[in-house]
Amino acid sequence: MSGYYIRLYKASDYHTVRDIFARGIVEHTGAGCRHTLTLPRIWMPSVVVMGLPLLIAGSLLTSILAGTIILGLIYYINRRPNSLYVSFSLRDDMLDIQKYYLQCEDRCFWVAESDREIVGMVAAAPFLHNGGEKQMELKRLSVPRRHRGKGIGKALCRTVIDFARRRGYKAVVLNTPVLKTSSFYLYEKMGFRKSYYFYPDYFGTRYMDIEYVIYQYDIQE
Structure with a gap:
C-alpha cells in the first residue's frame, strides 16, 4: 500500500464507512467466545452436560448436539451486544x-x-x-x-x-x-x-x- x-x-464515503464500522464491531465476537470458553465456570459445566448423555445412554450424537447448543449459546451471547450496538449506531450518529x-x-x-x-x-x-x-x-x-x-x-x-x-x-x-x-x-x-x-x-x-x-x-x- x-x-x-x-x-x-x-x-x-457513506456506505463504505458504515460497512467498516459494522465489520469492526462484530469482529470482537470471536475473541469474546474464545475468552468465554477459558472460564472454568463455563467449560466445566459444559463438559458435564456434554458428557452425561454419553455416560448414561451411550449416545455420542446427543453429546455432540448438546455441545453444539452450548457453543451456539456462547456465540449468541457474545455477539448480541455487538449486533445491538451496531444496529443502534447505524440508526443514531452513523445515520x-x-x-x-x-x-x-x-x-x-x-x-x-x-x-x-x-x-x-x-x-x-x-x-x-x-x-x-x-x-x-x-x-x-x-x-x-x-x-x-x-x-x-x-x-x-x-x-x-x-x-x-x-x-x-x-x-x-x-x-x-x-x-x-x-x-x-x-x-x-x-x-x-x-x-x-x-x-x-x-x-x-x-x-x-x-x-x-x-x-x-x-x-x-
Whole structure:
C-alpha cells in the first residue's frame, strides 16, 4: 500500500464507512467466545452436560448436539451486544454522519485514504458525563484488518487528540472491549491510561466476562 492521508469525511464515503464500522464491531465476537470458553465456570459445566448423555445412554450424537447448543449459546451471547450496538449506531450518529459530526460544534469525522480506498476512520464528539473536566470522546475508530500494523490507527488517534487540544478540551476518552489486546498496545503506547471497567447491560455479559474498559488521554497545557 502506498502512503495514506487523512481527510474529512464526505458524502460519497457513506456506505463504505458504515460497512467498516459494522465489520469492526462484530469482529470482537470471536475473541469474546474464545475468552468465554477459558472460564472454568463455563467449560466445566459444559463438559458435564456434554458428557452425561454419553455416560448414561451411550449416545455420542446427543453429546455432540448438546455441545453444539452450548457453543451456539456462547456465540449468541457474545455477539448480541455487538449486533445491538451496531444496529443502534447505524440508526443514531452513523445515520447522517454529515449532519451529526460535520455540522455541529466540536464534532468531526475523518477517514484515512490510500490509492482511492478508505483504509481507516475515526470520529470525535464531546463526551457526555456528569460534571468533571471537559472531555472529548474518540469514537468509531476502525481500520480494516488487512491495513493494520501500518500506523493508520495511531495517526487517526493523533488527529482526534490534536482536534481536542485546539478546542480547549482537557482529555480524550474512549471505550473498547477488554480483549482487544492490539488496541491496548496502541492506546497505552500513545499515553492513554485505563480509567475504569464496566460490563454492557445485556443478559449474560457479566457471567461470561464480556467486559469493556474506558481509556483516558490527558492533554497537557
